[in-house]
Amino acid sequence: MIRRRLVVTATAMLAVALAALTIGFYAVLSWRLEGNADGVLRARAEAAAATVTTRDGRLVLTETPFDEALDNGLWVFDSGGALVSAPSRPSRLDRLAQDLGTSSRATFRDAGEDTRMLALPLHDAETPDATVVVALSLVPYENAERTALIGALVFDVLILALGALFVRRAVTQALRPVAQMTTQAATWSERDLDRRFGLGPPRDELTGLASTLDSLLGRLSAALRHEKRVTAEIAHELRTPLAQLRLETEIALRQERSVAQLRAALRHVLDGTDRMAEALETLIGLAQQSINPSTGTSTATDVAVEAVEAVRACHAPGREIRLDLGRSANLVVGCDREVVLRMLQPLLDNALRYGRSTVVLGVSHHENHVMFTVADDGPGFGADEVEAVFGPGAQGSAARPGEGAGLGLALARRLADTAGGSLTAKISQGGLVELRLPAA
Template identity: 50%
Template sequence: MRRRLVLLTTASVAVALLVLTSGFLLVLSHGLDRDADLVLRSRAEAVLATLEFTGGGLVVEDLPLDEVVDTNAWVFDASGRVVVEPHAAPEVAAAAAGLRGTKAAVFRDAGDVRLLARPALGRGTVVVSVSRVPYEHSEWIALLAALLLDAVVLLMVLVLTRRVVTAALRVVAAMTQQALEWSERDLDHRFALGPPHDELTELAANLDVLLDRMAATLRHERRLSAEIAHELRTPLARLRAEAEIALLRERPHAELRTALQAVVADAGDLTRVVDTLLEFSRTEIETAGCQVGDVLAAVDGRVRVEAPADPALRVGCEEELVSRMLAPLLQNAVAYGRAHATLSVTGDDGAVVFTVADDGPGVRAGEEETIFEPAHRGSAAHLRQGSGLGLALSRRLARAAGGDVVAVPSTAGGLFQVRLPRA
């Protein structure tokens, strides 16, 4: 990654320098051409100032100046005859001769020489020249200097970028290594750099979130293991006790059958405990949603269902997940209810509320929270056997889906509400 960042930055700077250098050379070339044209205009004006028209044609009236301008100026009369002609290369002289008789100012290039032709007093033509070699030499010097400067700047950018990227990535590598060590040894440590305001603090915040999730997962696994160990202890103890009693002495067939039935019941209880805990450990919260009518169709037939006004009302959870949340509540309603157990559904403020009611002993005041603790059973626990995990599982699933399960204290019967978000 470091190499890619350095190469990308260097390439970007190289392209920018190429564009800037090209623009600089274009501006410089245009400026030198303009300077050459200004020199030509000045020379043409100087030559025109030395000319005079007489009966014999155009003559140069200022001989000292003529000695100066003769080296780069031609003077042609109206008939095209050469009045003044400097020493010049044949191709330059031919180009100058081709400009005689012009009616307006004309520029022309002949090799490394630039020419300007001007009408002279309406009776002839003046052609002046200037060598482009000094200007081209200046352009080459500027080009070499620009390329050298570009090379120096590019080298400096390469070195500085490499150092900056190395320093930045060193911090990232150190944070990653630190997070890895914490994940293996101590999940309670966090970077805690505050709200993200740059890339590094955002990385630290993301690593903190990752560590939080890992810590939550580890705590969940530890709690699950502890709950399994706690809940299996009692059924296993009963199984062993029943088996030991059965082996102590010879027993009548009826007593032995009763003991074996108790063992089978304890084994069933043990199986339900294991299934419940493992089901919760494997549960993944889905968000595709389902219709309330589909959930109600799968409810135990011993529960009276009060269908909602809108069966197409959608819940923001999968049907199977909603059924898992309701199952412990419905089982308790059937087990504790004396005559009836009901399930009703209503829509309320962006949520779907499932209400499970029965005519049993209900939930006493002060127990509405403790009964949701794993392995904790309320004051009516003596009425039936259980593991004390059903309500805890129901609430965990509901909260994981963005909802909740609450118990309403009442001595007139059990009343539980499952509130889930709408789809």
Template identity: 45%
Template sequence: MRRRLTLVTVVAIGVAVALLTATFWLLLRGWLRHDADVLLASHARSAAALVAVDAGRLVLEETPGDEAIEPGMWLFDPEASPVVRPPVDRSLDTAAAALASSGPATRVIGQVELRSLPVQDGSRHVGTVVVALSLAPYVHSERLAVGAAIVLDVVILIGAAVLVRRVVGSALRPVAEMTARARDWGAHDPDQRFGLGPPHDEITGLAATLDGLLTRLAASLRHEALVTSQIAHELKTPLARMRTSAEASARYDTRAESLRAALEGVLAEVDQLTGVIETLLKAPGGTATMEGADLTEVAARLRRTATAEHPRVRMSLHGAARPALCDPALAERILAPVVDNALRHARSAVTLRIDQAEPAAARTDATRVTITDDGTGFTPDEVDAVFEPGYRGAASTGDGAGLGLPLARRLARLAGGDVLVLPGPGGRVVVTLPVLPDT
């Protein structure tokens, strides 16, 4: 990252410097060419001012400073025949003669620029002067300036590369440190946070993002631990029954009939365990199914089981409603912990009432199951606390791990419903599930 940023920045600076240098060179060249043209035009006018006609012949007047003009001056008569010619190369002579016959013009030969200017005597054309100016000093100045600019460009690029590398390294160092710390925290201590406050720049924005990722990671780890605890809680009771039955048969039952009955009980518990595991494994995948659960039948099964396990508690079932949009096994897993909780806290009676939920109690059409017992009930402070994993209220009997209601709510919400606790004398829990659409 650092190398790429440095390279991109240096390339961008190099392109900008190259464009500036090219622009400077073009401007300098234009300025020097303009100066040369101005100077050459001045020489041409000065040379034309020295031309005079004497007895029908062109002559040069003798004035101070002629020596500076004549070495680079040609004088041609109207027929373009040379009258005055400096000692120069034949190529310059040929070019000067061509300019004399073509009127006012400019031509560059090598590093020499020639300019022609007609000479007038009143309104009569009496000849043409051609002057020459060496461009070598201008070319030398141009090359010297461009060379110095290129050297300066190289120095700028080297300095920019060093400076950009240091600046980029300094800017990315906190990012690298934060990445390393976040990696270490994610592996060993996900509860650590950077805590730089609201983001106001890129670094604090990255810190806030990493804090969010660590928070979600910690929540995921807690959720994983919660799911493990909930599954263990669901499997605990059937395993205890299997062990009790097996131990009783091994110690006391020697008759084949008793042993057979114990084994049948173990098989029933194994079937129940299998159903629990399959339900819990299927629940996280969602409940997008058109299969309907008749909550009356589910409640009836739970009632039969409760009658055998809690003979002291009278359990009644009332009402009916449309089938719920939920897998029947999942619906049983939702209701079972709630019913079991009511049976453990009831003094003598538990009532299950199934009806259609009121519009204010559900966002959509829903089936409602209200489980009521004649126990102590829930206090207003326990309405939300009972859904915290491991919470056991003041009226707890000492049985259970405090995970039944949290599991029931989680599964109900996966199905699009909910589980609510109502405070007051006598325990009351309301389970709502969406109804199966009419076909």
């Protein structure tokens, strides 16, 4: 599992870093404690040297208030190496001190693991020739070093535990979008063409991946809707010619006809097959274009502007068409530009035909859809017309006799349904229709 691997890797790196820091800390601490011990030894030796003097030609130590402290671990030798002063109790250090008593320069030496000694020769003009040897127990320093190491190890364990918990939480939070996407994708079926992960604008690598996948799903769903629409168009375009060919053939077979009449019937059949061949070539060409994902999407504002310009060119001036684009500059429709135009143009035609002065084409975003609204200040739709006007050949009560064929709204709704959207009429003070198309 990727989360476990990330947590283990991050925790191992933290452990290595803490180990390196602890080793460095221990090395610096040992070096500093050893330096402090040497400093204490040198200070004691210099303090003892200050008490060395001569009396009647002999080396003696002057009495001071700190004689007892100085006498503990202090040896004084004359220039010939003879012992002048030693601790009151014999110890294992006496022999080593005797060896150091003949040193010609300051010498440090370890006596075992818990004692350090310093021999300091005195050659100044103000002091007699002598050698001062002092000893210092390293046990307090070793205890301090050991205590610091144990404290550092305990601190490392706590930091490692807290770091592991923090890394686990951070990784879980970072991978939560992936878990959500996995759960969502597992519940989708092949019919959920409009489902998206919907994690919002890219904020990091994972949300950027979700946004990219949403765009990919939009293009795929647009391609599938395009294929579905082309299939429906093929079935629709071939149904009527096939019915006509069958009718023409049945009539020719049922009645006795002359050669001229049969030739005319066959000519009708041939014309019908030519029309079907042309329709097939056109629709198959459209289907082949769907291989390119760019043919399955279009920019909402561009299509709206193009539809308005096309309708204006076909109508006499006098009525205003106003665009209400709002914040739709980046909206992408999961449908071909030509198909969206074929849906919008009959809606604008009806609005200009029945509106009195102003038609408003609005574009907005609603959930996973792009909504086109066409509103006019005409008589609008009655309660019994909001569905009836979408039937083939149906017209509203505001239509005058002989005005239009009643096919524009029916075609627009059929295209909207095929593209995975919807087209509805609303009861309003004027005419109002809403076209919803999937967003890419």
